[in-house]
Amino acid sequence: MKKLISFVCIVAGLFVLLGFSGVASASTTPKLYLDGNQIVTDVDPIIKQGTTLVPLAVLSSGLGYEVKWDNQAKEVTVLDRSMTIKLGIGQKVGYVNETSYELSQPPSLVKNRTMVPIRFVSEVLGLKVEWKQQTSEVLLTSPVPEPEPTPTPTPAPVQEATISNVSISEEGNLHIAYSGVLANPKVMLLPSDASTPARLVVDFNNTGYTYDLASGFIKGQTEVALNGYKDITGYRFSQFSNTPLVARVVLLLNEEAEYKLYKNDGELIISFNEVSNDLPGELIDPNPTPPPSQSPDEGTPPPQTDTSKPIxxxxxxxxxxxxxxxxxxxxxxxxxxxxxxxxxxxxxxxxxxxxxxxxxxxxxxxxxxxxxxxxxxxxxxxxxxxxxxxxxxxxxxxxxxxxxxxxxxxxxxxxxxxxxxxxxxxxxxxxxxxxxxxxxxxxxxxxxxxxxxxxxxxxxxxxxxxxxxxxxxxxxxxxxxxxxxxxxxxxxxx
Structure with missing residues (x-):
């Protein structure tokens, strides 16, 4: 059965589990204070090989932690909103969330009370610990929480496609593999100037990259230099914008390069100098003009809006x-x-x-x-x-x-x-x-x-x-x- 223990009790228990390396003799009974108030328990704290152990129940009293005891496993678990602490009787390794810690002294049972090292617990809980040698006092100070700012909600960008690979073929065509629904891109041809070669800029709206590609970005992009290709000297790609979501691919061109864009399910190909006339897929006009208004032939159903399934x-x-x-x-x-x-x-x-x-x-x-x-x-x-x-x-x-x-x-x-x-x-x-x-x-x-x-x-x-x-x-x-x-x-x- 779960038992809700107060904050002070948990702190005491945590103290014992963590251990406080004091210099008082083993015969000295240290006194514990939390925020100036002395913590009193039915089992006195003990000093074992320089480590102060205190009853876990003392620390939990008043702190609002939940403490669970597994009698069969001889294990105590302390829970709160931010962490889970697991400590086993006689075990020198304790666990905080998913991280293991070596304790100065293992937790022990004294008169059916779980005794834990104070230093470990206090540090885990964020308490400040001060040892007064002359009076054998351990002074604990609770952290003062900072007010959390109210987050301003921002609309999540829409992603319809994900680019999974960008590569150059032996023929000198750029292949862009994707999943999802890729809209026709916006294409800009920028002329060269004194310091920059001609560039073909291809923007894909509502498109991102896979983690494997994005995690390889250096200073926000991946850049590839090429040698031996007639029309292209290099390319780079990046997440040009997050709101809205825009993936950008830039190709560095020779001045006289000509290009065509082909798109099929899962791949967009940028082809140069007519070398890919027989490539599969739809030929895309990078600067499309609207077709003349026409009435559909009799008996031909009007085009349907694509309603893609959620990803x-x-x-x-x-x-x-x-x-x-x-x-x-x-x-x-x-x-x-x-x-x-x-x-x-x-x-x-x-x-x-x-x-x-x-x-x-x-x-x-x-x-x-x-x-x-x-x-x-x-x-x-x-x-x-x-x-x-x-x-x-x-x-x-x-x-x-x-x-x-x-x-x-x-x-x-x-x-x-x-x-x-x-x-x-x-x-x-x-x-x-x-x-x-x-x-x-x-x-x-x-x-x-x-x-x-x-x-x-x-x-x-x-x-x-x-x-x-x-x-x-x-x-x-x-x-x-x-x-x-x-x-x-x-x-x-x-």
């Missing part, structure tokens, strides 16, 4: 990466970061089998990405100019007791509850692990994003049986298929 942008977040390995199974040599990336790549492939889904990855290789960067990515997808419709963060769990097992799905905001409840049964069914349920926890990536967002703890890497299954390609393939089925159900896609 859903989904961000998949492979937990950890690079210098942050996440959970580790030392006996098997498994790292959480490797599982999450492998699983997410398979999930992306399954999701994108549906024409209405576009997937964006916070990382597509073994790279360390800050949590704040993952949130920012989902809130404004590079090359897209809008926030994601869904955010999913994929993880593998770990615990000191290697018999603990199962699958958990976490959400924190009300707009994410339906997504969590819809997706969770598909994940459990795919891997076949113990169903540990849909839970709430204040992980940063699902707390600070604004779209429906969940964090999946697929299984326990610390449990060798589940770890072997998590790294099995058949399990991952089934997980990807069932995951995609759950997303399609949530989005009501056939």
């Amino acid at each position: 859903y942008h989904i961000v998949l977040d492979a937990g950890h990466g690079g210098t942050d390995p996440g959970a580790i199974n030392k006996s098997l040599g498994y790292f959480e970061k490797d599982f999450t990336l492998s699983a997410v790549l398979k999930m992306k492939a399954e999701l994108e089998k549906h024409e209405q889904v576009v997937v964006h990855l916070t990382r597509s290789n073994d790279t360390f990405i800050e949590l704040a960067q993952r949130v920012a990515f989902a809130e404004n997808i590079p090359g897209v100019g809008k926030k994601a419709d869904i955010f999913i963060s994929v993880h593998a769990n770990s615990y000191t007791n290697n018999s603990v097992s199962g699958t958990e799905t976490y959400y924190i905001r009300e707009n994410s509850k339906q997504l969590a409840n819809t997706l969770h049964p598909y994940i459990v069914g795919a891997v076949g692990f113990k169903d540990r349920g849909v839970r709430t926890a204040s992980f940063k990536v699902i707390r600070e994003t604004t779209m429906p967002a969940v964090l999946l703890e697929i299984g326990y890497l610390s449990n060798s049986t589940e770890a072997k299954s998590l790294f099995n390609s058949n399990t991952q393939n089934k997980l990807a298929k069932e995951f995609a089925a759950g997303i399609f159900k949530y989005l009501k896609l056939q």
Whole structure:
């Protein structure tokens, strides 16, 4: 049963968990003060090997944190709007959200009270800590929150197409691959001057770039120099505007170059000097003139307006990466970061089998990405100019007791509850692990994003049986298929 503990109690508990490196002797009983008020508890704080441990319940009294105790696992969890702290009795490693911390002293039980190191907890909660040697006093000062400015809502730009590749062919034609509905571009031919060659500027309205292209921009663009081509000496492309969304491609031309534009489903080709008369696709007049007004032949239906289906942008977040390995199974040599990336790549492939889904990855290789960067990515997808419709963060769990097992799905905001409840049964069914349920926890990536967002703890890497299954390609393939089925159900896609 959940028990709401006051703020002061939680602070005391956190103090014990974190530890305060004092210099008083072990026989000294330190006194605790929070914002000038002494904290009194039925179990006195203790100093153990230079670290002050205090009862967790003392710190929670009055602070409004929620504290949960797992008697079987001997683990305490502290929750608030901004973080989740997990501490195990006798364990020198504590967890804050998704980051592990080594504690100066492990939490311990004294008279059925959880004693935690004060320094770690106070730093995590943002409390200022001062040690008074002469009086053996620990003075804690609460942070003063700054008022949050009221954001000014801005209309999200419309994106109808996404450019996935820009490349030059052997014949010297520029190929622009895209998905979605690409409107005919606006084309401008700019003459050369004393310092600049002639340029062909091609603007695509309501168009962005894939993450892979946009993340490679240097100073806002990608620039390619060419040698050996008759008509073009180079090209560059960029997100010229975010509001409205305009993708720009600029070609550097020789003076006498002539060009034609061809468009087909998925590709636009800029051809030079009549070399591509037989290219597939529609020939585009870059400066079209309206056709004369005509009445349709009798019996011919009038042209219909194209009503394209909605495109859903989904961000998949492979937990950890690079210098942050996440959970580790030392006996098997498994790292959480490797599982999450492998699983997410398979999930992306399954999701994108549906024409209405576009997937964006916070990382597509073994790279360390800050949590704040993952949130920012989902809130404004590079090359897209809008926030994601869904955010999913994929993880593998770990615990000191290697018999603990199962699958958990976490959400924190009300707009994410339906997504969590819809997706969770598909994940459990795919891997076949113990169903540990849909839970709430204040992980940063699902707390600070604004779209429906969940964090999946697929299984326990610390449990060798589940770890072997998590790294099995058949399990991952089934997980990807069932995951995609759950997303399609949530989005009501056939």
